[in-house]
Amino acid sequence: MNPDVILRLEQASKQYKGKTVLNGVSMEMSRGETVAVTGPNGSGKSTLLKMMAGLSALSSGKRETIGSGEGGTLVIGYAPDHLPKLKFTAREYLNHMGAIRGLEAAARTRRIEELLQLVDLRDRPGQQMKFFSKGMLQKVNLLQALLGDPELLLLDEPIGGLDEEAQDALTSMLLSLRQKGTAIVVATHEQALIGPWAERVVAISDGRIQSIAATTDAMEGKRWRRIVCRWPEGREEDAKAFASWPGMMQYRKERRQAVYWTEPASSDALLRELLEAGASVDSVTIGSGRMV
Numbered sequence: 001m002n003p004d005v006i007l008r009l010e011q012a013s014k015q016y017k018g019k020t021v022l023n024g025v026s027m028e029m030s031r032g033e034t035v036a037v038t039g040p041n042g043s044g045k046s047t048l049l050k051m052m053a054g055l056s057a058l059s060s061g062k063r064e065t066i067g068s069g070e071g072g073t074l075v076i077g078y079a080p081d082h083l084p085k086l087k088f089t090a091r092e093y094l095n096h097m098g099a100i101r102g103l104e105a106a107a108r109t110r111r112i113e114e115l116l117q118l119v120d121l122r123d124r125p126g127q128q129m130k131f132f133s134k135g136m137l138q139k140v141n142l143l144q145a146l147l148g149d150p151e152l153l154l155l156d157e158p159i160g161g162l163d164e165e166a167q168d169a170l171t172s173m174l175l176s177l178r179q180k181g182t183a184i185v186v187a188t189h190e191q192a193l194i195g196p197w198a199e200r201v202v203a204i205s206d207g208r209i210q211s212i213a214a215t216t217d218a219m220e221g222k223r224w225r226r227i228v229c230r231w232p233e234g235r236e237e238d239a240k241a242f243a244s245w246p247g248m249m250q251y252r253k254e255r256r257q258a259v260y261w262t263e264p265a266s267s268d269a270l271l272r273e274l275l276e277a278g279a280s281v282d283s284v285t286i287g288s289g290r291m292v
């Protein structure tokens, strides 16, 4: 595994009662990498995040993680798409979650107060979460994911219910976490949330990755190699599997051709592997900036 890779899914599939909701998904997350997962309702975004979090078992395929926690564990923070309305106050709930994550009492209180400073929760003293608005619950949800100082942060539709001010605060929080080296995956419908902080956008539909693309902001001035090749009939899955090759910036299927944009440092190895795997290369182009 590439030394920066902290999580890897290989041909991961998920079935619920015989119905396939994720089908052969391969993807890697590296330290500090930021990814937005987009796709229509029911396409499998939440399922993908739960599998990445280790909360939902794979029906088939492989999940590997390597982190800097005890014994190489990866410290993951996960915020589901909503929190239930519980009979706890925000502090009680966060304290409870912090204890589950193994934070000792003093550190827990410090961390909770530090995190509460980041969001303007506006709860009343002693107010239980069952009386919280959707936006207030969402803020607590985000904070519980950040409690353990995660190396990988997984946020499922974090923007739902947040007012404009809170959305801006979330974006700047994601940017500063990225600078700190936290890897972030956000499942979202909101284009506004993608641009400023995500480097890659993974589009899924019908339980499969349809494309992986670098965002325009992330591409500014970046150099790439564009490799166009043809795969023999029936090898679509192999063609797509290369989309998660290390250094891959974008993959697109164009009629009978597969087009890969890769970082220059990875392009020779990628070319060799493509040829060895049976693809025939039509062209290699050098470029920078927007990938066309």
Ligand SMILES: Nc1ncnc2c1ncn2[C@@H]1O[C@H](COP(=O)(O)OP(=O)(O)OP(=O)(O)O)[C@@H](O)[C@H]1O
Pocket (backbone or CB within 6 Å): 016, 017, 021, 039, 040, 041, 042, 043, 044, 045, 046, 047, 048, 081
């Ligand atoms: N626990 C479950 N049992 C049975 N089916 C499930 C379960 N969880 C998800 N599904 C099904 O899996 C499919 C993918 O659901 P998922 O929640 O991952 O999609 P999504 O892209 O996150 O959708 P949305 O944008 O609406 O949140 C859906 O058809 C859903 O009904």
